[in-house]
Amino acid sequence: MGSLTKTVVLLCVISSVLCTPFINKLQPGQEWPTRSSVKQPYHQFDEIENGTISDTVATEVAAQEEKAPENNKPKVKEDDVERIDYSGAQVWKVSTKKSNAHRVINQLASEKLIASWGGNHTSIDILVKPKAVENVTATLKNKDIAYYIMIEDLQQRIDEENPPLDENELELQDRRGHRMTWKQYHRLEDIHGFLDYLAKTYPSIVSVNSIGKSHEGRDLKVLRISDGKKTNKAVFIDGGIHAREWISPAVVTYFINQFAENFDVESDDIRNIDWYFLPVVNPDGYEYTHKTDRLWRKNRRGFGGCAGADLNRNFGYQWGGKGASRYPCSEIYRGSGPFSEPESKAIAQFFKSTGADFSAYLTYHSYGQYLLYPWGYDNALPPDHKNLETVGKMMAQAIQKTGGSEYKVGSSSGLLYPAAGGSDDWAKSLNIKYTYTIELSDTGRYGFVLPASYIEPVARENLAGLRVLASQVNKE
Ligand SMILES: [Zn+2]
Structure with a gap:
């Protein structure tokens, strides 16, 4: 082994991040990079505060x-x-x-x-x-x-x-090879069928992996779009952490459709990124909102007399702090410990094992029209908050220019209220630079029950916002 190779191998052992280009020898789109060694982002587990009940409205x-x-x-x-x-x-x-x-x-x-x-x-x-x-x-x-x-x-x-599709749409649906439209909110089966269809149709750039199972055993499917260039940046996008926020998986799948179906003619900013999408983080809750309770928020694991933990209070950074509840019946129940829930745990394990070095983490929610950056756990700001504010404002401008909707930009705790255990704080704690929670439309006229006719306009304007982010990631 030459001394240069030895140095490289040594570096690989010390830091898998540095090594990503060396371990990623796989065919484009076929296999995903995994870490050769794992850095431990969970130091904060030792620093869990006692779950203090704050005086925010939600918590009370x-x-x-x-x-x-x-x-x-x-x-x-x-x-x-x-x-x-x-x-x-x-x-x-x-x-x-x-x-x-x-x-x-x-x-x-x-x-x-x-x-x-x-x-x-x-x-x-x-x-x-x-x-x-x-x-x-x-x-x-x-x-x-x-x-x-x-x-x-x-x-x-x-x-x-969510009115039924008209006959033209139904006919198109049959011819297309998948059932997804952006004229209706679809069941999980349609969403997963769509992801699998893309992987089958575009095997050189699209692949799908299940990164784990929900409490009730549903797959947590992540779709990757990548041309396999070693110089690519990586971006992770999720949706549907909260079951009732139907616009979120609809928008995330719209992005997937746009990039996968048009990859060859997409801009360099898009093609120079390895995209990872998890459109439905909480599939059990999502199905439950379709079948039983339209306004269900949490996952569906049972806790004594009540079901569900709020997955967006269950992530392992500053878990158990303000704006999260210790009571299982609460809408913002934090779970029994950080990453106690299979859905959030699967995401944590994915980030731990992946060889991808993420530059951005975006998590789509509704509603309110906000672009929020960390921290959420308390009124504190990360060192690069000015940069996050600037890029957030550029995204908001693009959204407004495209579709007219006004998105407010600020830190989660500053603009809204403290909420500890959110996925965005955790992502930022992993040193992922551009971390945003995006609260989609509207501002309350329909709230969570946004008519399906809004899917396309909301998705289109947010795609413009995402393009700004992609351009920024490529400049880093
Ligand atoms: Zn939400």
């Missing part, structure tokens, strides 16, 4: 929901599936400008009259249960807290959200 609502069983909602039988009926439930935007607003909202939540849908520093969106409309109206009027009704009847919106 969570704490109050400790004993609320998930099945206290009316259900109707439909095709042998118990579907939760939201008839008469409303969604309101409540101003939090008055100092007593948070206290009043927490009180209403503790009485199980409302549930939080999210908010920022000026307002909070709440779901008002059908029987509570009168009571909550009186309370807010009495306290002089401003609000307006965004959704009069939630079930009606749910019924109108």
